[in-house]
Amino acid sequence: MKELEQRILLDGRVLPGEVVKVDSFLNHQLDVAFLSKMGQAIYDRFKDQHVTKILTIEAxxxxxxxxxxxxxxxxxxxxxxxxASSNIGTDFYTAPVHSYTKNKDYNVIVSKRYLSEEDRVLIIDDFLAEGQAMTGMMSLCDQANATIVGLSVAIEKGFQSGGKKLREAGYNLDSLAIIESIEDEVITFRPQ
Amino acid sequence: MKELEQRILLDGRVLPGEVVKVDSFLNHQLDVAFLSKMGQAIYDRFKDQHVTKILTIEAxxxxxxxxxxxxxxxxxxxxxxxxASSNIGTDFYTAPVHSYTKNKDYNVIVSKRYLSEEDRVLIIDDFLAEGQAMTGMMSLCDQANATIVGLSVAIEKGFQSGGKKLREAGYNLDSLAIIESIEDEVITFRPQ
Structure with a gap:
């Protein structure tokens, strides 16, 4: 999605450790009109998959x-x-995730009420790097015997291993923008 | 908002401790069409306030x-x-909050980039009970010298003190549904 690449170049900030901050429009302040365009681009790419449910992760x-x-x-x-949440009850699917960004482990949790074998699930997340959060959400779907019909990511860090592994495993992964490299604070995108 | 009251009666579950679970449509699984109607109701109530920014809290x-x-x-x-997030930088406003639901303390954090004295802020949250998260967000606005033009809540627990205190302090608080009491798992709403 060309507009997203342009927006990352315009408003993104590169921090040490190949961190790209897009908190002016994507994950702290939200540019609702722009995110809606991203939502439409996601629809264009997965509209034939008979999606019955979208799974994502807070926040x-x-x-x-x-x-x-x-x-x-x-x-x-x-x-x-x-x-773990004291409020969610005991009736849930859970999967462990390691966050490299925050260097900590946590669980992803979904109530069994809201994911079932009837569901054709599109998983959406803002970032894909090593793919930890994504594989955690995929595990939740597998536990529910739900069908994963697509994986949609806003910004993929193509120089990390998550996307490559998921594509090689045959998943229908689409990233709106793929960062190929960050060198001297210069972001280069993978042509799509 | 009558439809919200009806939806709470239909899909809400009352748990011990006067907890009302609305995770089938509001805060775990999201009924997007219904939430959009709620968004429209919020607009109807605050459309004259020249809102320039909406502040809420994850997730x-x-x-x-x-x-x-x-x-x-x-x-x-x-x-x-x-x-605290290792990723948000040092340039932020912060305020302490106590969660009675989870019985723990945390900070609410907003980057100074995204809240300023130019802003006319509508604060939106899903629940209001003792008002801890709300007053935390109000403190963030005060630190930024932003103008708080309204406080919008989906579900207020009218038998807890948050709403009363905020109204007495003169804030423009509007709750789409106010639970007056929960007795023997029966929810009664305050007429509005």
Whole structure:
């Protein structure tokens, strides 16, 4: 998605450790009109997959997932929660995730009520690097015997291993923008 | 908002401790069409306030805030983060919050980049009980010298003190549904 690449170049900030901050429009302040365009681009790429549910993870995935849902006929969005919650009850699927960014382990959790074998799930997240959060959400779907019909990512760090592994495993992964490299604070995208 | 009251009676579950679970449509699984109607109701109540920014808090407030924004001409949404994040930088406003539900303390955090004295802020959250998260977000606005033009809540627990205190302090607080009491698992709403 060309507009997303341009927006990353315009508003993204590169921090040490190949961190790209896009918190002016994507994951702290939210540019709702722009995120809606991203949602439409996601719809264009997965509209033939008969999506019945969108799964994402708190907190940064929620806005994109909700706006994408409006193009998919308002299919329900379920957001996985992080860590144990005293409020969620005992009836849930859970999978361990390691965050390299925050250097800590947590669990992703979804209530069994909201993911089932009837579901054709599109998983949406804002970033894909090593793919930890994504594989955690995929495990939740597998535990529910739900069908994973697509993996949608806003920004993939193509120089990390997550995307390569998922494509080699045969998953229908689409990233709106793929960062090929970051050198001397210069971002280069993979042509798509 | 009558439809919200009806939906709470239909799909809400009352748990011990006067907890009302609405995770089938509001804060785990998201009924996007319904949340959009709630966003429209919020617009109807605050449309004259010249809102320039919506502030909410991760994670449950994000969906409502984003869908409300679509009625307010896509004004930017900023979601406050909970706890210290290694990724947010040092340039932020912060306020302490005590969660009675989870019985723990945390900080709400907003980058100074995204809240300023130019802003006329509508604060949106899913629940209001003792008002801890709300007053935390109000403190962030005060630190930024932003103008708080309204406080919008989906579900207020009217038998707890948050709403009363905020109204007595003169804030423009509007709750789409106010639970007056929960007795023997029966929910009664305050007439509005």
């Amino acid at each position: 940064s995935g929620i806005a994109i997932a909700v706006l994408a849902s409006t193009y998919f006929g308002n299919v329900p969005v379920v957001f996985a929660k992080k860590g | 449950s407030g994000i969906a409502i805030a984003v869908l409300a924004s679509t009625y307010f001409g896509n004004v930017p949404v900023v979601f406050a983060k909970k706890g």
